[in-house]
Amino acid sequence: MSEECGKSDCSGCSESGCAARRGPLPKDAPNAGSQVKRLIAVISGKGGVGKSQVTALLANALRSEGKRVGILDADITGPSVARMYGVHGQAESDGTSVLPSESSAGLKLMSINLLLENEEDPVVWRGPILSSTVRQFWTEVAWGELDCLLLDMPPGTGDVPLTVFQSLPVDGLVVVTSPQELVEMVVAKAVHMAQAMELPILGIVENMAYFDCPDCGKRHAVFGESRIEETAAKFGIEHVAKLPILPGNASLCDAGRADELDGAALKEITDLLL
Numbered sequence: 001m002s003e004e005c006g007k008s009d010c011s012g013c014s015e016s017g018c019a020a021r022r023g024p025l026p027k028d029a030p031n032a033g034s035q036v037k038r039l040i041a042v043i044s045g046k047g048g049v050g051k052s053q054v055t056a057l058l059a060n061a062l063r064s065e066g067k068r069v070g071i072l073d074a075d076i077t078g079p080s081v082a083r084m085y086g087v088h089g090q091a092e093s094d095g096t097s098v099l100p101s102e103s104s105a106g107l108k109l110m111s112i113n114l115l116l117e118n119e120e121d122p123v124v125w126r127g128p129i130l131s132s133t134v135r136q137f138w139t140e141v142a143w144g145e146l147d148c149l150l151l152d153m154p155p156g157t158g159d160v161p162l163t164v165f166q167s168l169p170v171d172g173l174v175v176v177t178s179p180q181e182l183v184e185m186v187v188a189k190a191v192h193m194a195q196a197m198e199l200p201i202l203g204i205v206e207n208m209a210y211f212d213c214p215d216c217g218k219r220h221a222v223f224g225e226s227r228i229e230e231t232a233a234k235f236g237i238e239h240v241a242k243l244p245i246l247p248g249n250a251s252l253c254d255a256g257r258a259d260e261l262d263g264a265a266l267k268e269i270t271d272l273l274l
Contacts, residue, residue: 027169028135033097033142036070036149039169040202040273044176045186047155050207051176052080053253053261054243055152058174059107061263061270067147070100070108074134074164075154077123082111086256090114097142105259108146110137131163138168148273157193165197172202174269175237179209179226184234191235203239203269204232211245241266 030036042058044051055071062069073081082088085103091114092099098115100108112133113119125133143149151170154160164170175190177183187204194201206228211220222245232240243265252260263270 025166028139028167030169031097031139031142033094033144034138035145036143037146038148038171038273039151040148040172040174041074041151041153041161041164041170041199042174042176043153043161043190044155045157045189046182047078049155049176049178051155052084052152053249053258054174054176054205054207054266055081055150056084056253056258057243057261057263057266058270058273059150059263060105060259060261061266062148062273063105063107064263065270065274067274068108068145070110070143070146070149071152072134072137072141072149073109073111073113073152074137074160075152076112076125076130076133076160078154079111079113079123080253081152082109082113083119083256084253084258085109086258087114088119090117094142098140100141100143103259107259108143110141110143127159131160134160134164135167157189161193162197165193165199170197170199172200172272174202175204176207177204177228178207179221179223179228183227184231187231187235191237201235201237202272203241204228204237205266205269206240206242208245209242239268239272241269 042051042055059069059071071081073079087101087103087109091101100110101114102108112123173194177187206226208223209226211222228240249261252258
């Protein structure tokens with residue numbers, strides 16, 4: 001902190017000219033009960049692109065390769081991961097640390113819903129408290145031995161992503177987008193934030209890229225023609241995956257059966273995380 005501002009915690013500060021912020025900030029140490037090999041953030045420049053479902057697909061694809069995987073739901077005001085996997089009730093504690101809940105297939109999960117008395121209660125908190133909660137999911141949750149912990153980030157480039165990227169030892173980012181007119185601008189925001197945080201973008205996933213009609217057999221670009229390859233090339237991102245609209249995937253998530261999602265289409269991206 002600088003003597004002028006009087007703050008005791010710089011992690012949520014965006015004042016780039018502050019003398020205390022010259023050079024990298026120290027990262028939060030993981031919980032003593034955590035041995036996490038890779039920490040990967042799944043981000044989007046805007047909401048409504050299916051980021052949480054893509055996170056689940058990545059997790060399932062990694063698990064199918066025999067990897068030990070967890071998902072930290074960093075979207076505190078809009079949590080969905082636990083419910084997608086059919087996990088309800090409050091997380092347990094060993095007296096020292098919070099223990100992550102597990103899906104039926106053994107995927108480790110932590111979400112604010114697993115700490116609330118009623119999972120439908122709204123979380124009406126200001127930015128610093130949201131950011132602090134995500135950091136506690138790293139420092140106070142004993143994740144055990146994981147090959148990869150995926151961070152399902154809130155959309156946009158606000159206070160929570162900033163704090164997470166400054167405070168947690170994130171190894172890389174996966175950007176999720178959709179084929180709409182504003183895709184280049186939205187991706188650009190995510191890319192520029194990654195560059196400012198000096199974090200590598202491992203790949204881009206274009207969700208809802210097309211729909212294959214089961215009746216006529218034709219492929220339809222429901223949300224417009226894709227330009228994701230051109231956008232990726234513009235920003236020097238080599239790895240791109242395009243996911244179709246699959247109504248069955250949404251039905252599985254709604255039913256709490258996300259363990260059954262098939263992430264094979266994301267192999268090019270998940271190979272980078274193995």
